[in-house]
Amino acid sequence: MKGRSYAEILAGALVLLVAGSFLAYAVTNSGRGGFSGPALTLSAKFDRIDGLAPGADVRVAGVKVGSVVDQRIDPQTFLAVLTMRIDASLRMPSDSSAEIASEGLLGGRFVSLVPGGSERILADGAEITITQSAISLESLLGRFIFSMTEGQPSRGEAAPAAPSLGTPAQP
Structure with a gap:
């Protein structure tokens, strides 16, 4: 009986060790872990940051x-106001811009930095002044639906007749 319980404990420990190593591998290679090396802290102001949370890419x-x-x-x-930490080795130009982008229709949001062409480099603690806020998919769909239904006749109302191509329109 004792031999069997030691074997079970050893097998359980082995399973936990393998699971822990898989977890460590996944965290280090998924891009979710922090990057090593010096970091640069930047800030940017946006009208709206819909769906963007601390920890976003x-x-x-x-x-x-x-x-x-x-x-x-x-x-x-x-x-x-967003505060971001980026890899300091990038040396971002001072006229760089930041925009809130989406990974797709159902994907998460992230901040996309677009490098400028200036010779001056952003220092630690600097603010990115050129920004583009998040675009609300819901408001875009609402506008599209409103524009499609705005020109439609109401129920019970006859649609205006289209002029014939062969005869000129009457004033």
């Missing part, structure tokens, strides 16, 4: 280079 050309670490409201302007 910051990307340049689709490659993750950092993450959003904080979000708050500026009490004077009522704009959303």
